Amino acid sequence: MKATHSKAVKIQRMIFYISIYLEILLAFIVIIAIGITLLSVPHGLLVLYQGGGFNNFLQALFDIIIGIELLKMLCRHDLDSVVEVLMFAVAREMVINHMPIIETLIGIIAIAVLFSIRKFLFVSALDKENPDRMSGEMDER
Numbered sequence: 001m002k003a004t005h006s007k008a009v010k011i012q013r014m015i016f017y018i019s020i021y022l023e024i025l026l027a028f029i030v031i032i033a034i035g036i037t038l039l040s041v042p043h044g045l046l047v048l049y050q051g052g053g054f055n056n057f058l059q060a061l062f063d064i065i066i067g068i069e070l071l072k073m074l075c076r077h078d079l080d081s082v083v084e085v086l087m088f089a090v091a092r093e094m095v096i097n098h099m100p101i102i103e104t105l106i107g108i109i110a111i112a113v114l115f116s117i118r119k120f121l122f123v124s125a126l127d128k129e130n131p132d133r134m135s136g137e138m139d140e141r
Helices: 002-039 041-051 054-076 079-097 101-121 124-129 133-140
Strands: none
Touching: 002 041, 002 054, 041 054, 054 079, 079 101
16 A cells, blocks of 8 residues: 555656646747747837837737746746736737727726735735645655
């Protein structure tokens, strides 16, 4: 029984470390994608200056911001960064797509709910006390 438990813990640890390396790989891919997207910003400024493609320019900037927030979320592993990514995603949809008033109201309510969640429903000190609960659980076994 003890040997089976030991093997299961070893397999769990191996899967955990593989997931860490996959997250790092994904973070590098996001960095490359952000860099590629940043290359289009000067062209977007030129188009903005010449012909008024302000919506396209804002869309590219929001994509970069959301990509950066996603990268921070992958690196920090806390609830605060998840809420930030969701807020930026909702804000992007509201600003870029010029939604009808009802959908805009739903977006505003969604952002208000996210702010409320961030303020009242979770304690960020818990994230800071134990930043990686999975590794702590494995060390106890």
